[in-house]
Amino acid sequence: xxxxxxxxxxxxxxxxxxxxxxxxxxxxxxxxxxxxxxxxxxxxxxxxxxxxxxxxxxxxxxxxxxxxxxxxxxxxxxxxxxxxxxxxxxxxxxxxxxxxxxxxxxxxxxxxxxxxxxxxxxxxxxxxx
Amino acid sequence: xxxxxxxxxxxxxxxxxxxxxxxxxxxxxxxxxxxxxxxxxxxxxxxxxxxxxxxxxxxxxxxxxxxxxxxxxxxxxxxxxxxxxxxxxxxxxxxxxxxxxxxxxxxxxxxxxxxxxxxxxxxxxxxxx
Amino acid sequence: xxxxxxxxxxxxxxxxxxxxxxxxxxxxxxxxxxxxxxxxxxxxxxxxxxxxxxxxxxxxxxxxxxxxxxxxxxxxxxxxxxxxxxxxxxxxxxxxxxxxxxxxxxxxxxxxxxxxxxxxxxxxxxxxx
Numbered sequence: 241x242x243x244x245x246x247x248x249x250x251x252x253x254x255x256x257x258x259x260x261x262x263x264x265x266x267x268x269x270x271x272x273x274x275x276x277x278x279x280x281x282x283x284x285x286x287x288x289x290x291x292x293x294x295x296x297x298x299x300x301x302x303x304x305x306x307x308x309x310x311x312x313x314x315x316x317x318x319x320x321x322x323x324x325x326x327x328x329x330x331x332x333x334x335x336x337x338x339x340x341x342x343x344x345x346x347x348x349x350x351x352x353x354x355x356x357x358x359x360x361x362x363x364x365x366x367x368x369x
Numbered sequence: 370x371x372x373x374x375x376x377x378x379x380x381x382x383x384x385x386x387x388x389x390x391x392x393x394x395x396x397x398x399x400x401x402x403x404x405x406x407x408x409x410x411x412x413x414x415x416x417x418x419x420x421x422x423x424x425x426x427x428x429x430x431x432x433x434x435x436x437x438x439x440x441x442x443x444x445x446x447x448x449x450x451x452x453x454x455x456x457x458x459x460x461x462x463x464x465x466x467x468x469x470x471x472x473x474x475x476x477x478x479x480x481x482x483x484x485x486x487x488x489x490x491x492x493x494x495x496x497x498x
Numbered sequence: 499x500x501x502x503x504x505x506x507x508x509x510x511x512x513x514x515x516x517x518x519x520x521x522x523x524x525x526x527x528x529x530x531x532x533x534x535x536x537x538x539x540x541x542x543x544x545x546x547x548x549x550x551x552x553x554x555x556x557x558x559x560x561x562x563x564x565x566x567x568x569x570x571x572x573x574x575x576x577x578x579x580x581x582x583x584x585x586x587x588x589x590x591x592x593x594x595x596x597x598x599x600x601x602x603x604x605x606x607x608x609x610x611x612x613x614x615x616x617x618x619x620x621x622x623x624x625x626x627x
Contacts, residue, residue, distance in 0.1 A: 241560075247540055254418050255614060261421055265421075269463075276546070277423040278425040279421055280423065282376055282420050284419070284436075284542070289541075290540065291513050292539040296536040296627060297535045297537055298626060298627070300617070308540075310501075329618030332617070344614060346613055347492055347608060347611075348606055348612075353447040355591055356474040357473050358429040358472060359469045360456075361451075364493045367504070369427070372604050385531060406553055408551075409602070410550040410551075412549070443567075479605060482605075483579065484583060484600070484603070485526055485583040485601070487598060488587065488598045489588070489601070490580075492554075497556060498554060
């Protein structure tokens with residue numbers, strides 16, 4: 241169920257985008273212990289005119305390979321979230337060369353009633369999931 | 370007030386997009402009992418490289434007419450949400466031919482102070498709404 | 499940390515977009531008292547076919563210079579949010595000519611564990627922030 245929304249700058253190849261999405265999904269499965277087919281990903285690209293990403297004064301350099309990942313998920317513990325940030329950072333660096341300084345994550349939580357995966361039903365409420 | 374964000378694959382005609390947005394708004398009005406002009410909709414399109422939508426193992430087939438709807442709304446009951454999923458599924462199938470297996474919804478809640486519809490005021494707090 | 503997502507119609511110049519993002523950031527800094535480099539902005543553009551923005555019956559006219567701003571932030575008080583709406587309205591009008599009737603804001607809250615600004619760490623939990 242987590243919905244992952246990726247925001248990157250223009251210039252990535254199709255192959256690198258595919259690798260990015262695969263790697264991020266692997267980190268998600270590993271961190272939140274979700275089913276393999278629990279994969280819902282959107283990716284949008286931006287020019288430097290339409291995406292501005294600084295660092296809150298943390299002195300983190302950003303490059304044109306910066307990746308912002310927004311996640312919408314049912315509640316997760318702080319431990320799970322921190323594991324996800326660490327795993328995602330590791331996987332994106334190893335598999336796509338995304339620098340740890342180029343990865344930002346923003347998470348928003350919702351609840352069981354907030355998801356319908358098809359057929360007009362809320363599968364977490366109907367106990368299909 | 371609900372903000373509806375649609376994510377679809379490339380290939381829809383302008384006419385079909387208009388029908389989709391109209392139908393989804395009708396289902397929203399009917400389910401959440403909002404005013405007719407409480408309509409705020411965004412639509413983005415994706416290639417198969419930039420939108421990956423699976424099924425959490427629910428064995429739901431997806432086609433290139435898949436529709437993901439994200440909704441941001443003040444709190445609604447589980448009953449209202451389930452009615453919305455059912456109504457939206459019915460309306461999109463009847464009016465646009467979107468298969469029930471091709472419709473996914475993800476909802477996020479916020480509160481009265483979180484909306485300004487114009488003039489720099491929070492209309493749910495000022496009691497204009 | 500607030501993430502600001504802008505949704506506007508096609509037709510803005512690069513210069514006007516830059517002014518819009520700068521002005522909105524200034525209003526954010528002033529209202530939520532965040533660091534100067536706490537700037538995270540995305541902007542997407544739409545045709546009139548893919549963005550429909552009405553007024554909930556409030557009788558607010560909209561033009562093709564309409565601006566929707568989505569904000570994701572850690573919790574803020576109602577007072578802070580109302581100050582932000584007022585400041586944003588004022589700044590966008592003065593600096594970009596965006597009419598007060600053309601500005602809408604939708605806010606969603608999350609918490610300390612929901613942000614990682616880089617290096618795979620949750621900086622609000624590690625006390626780096």
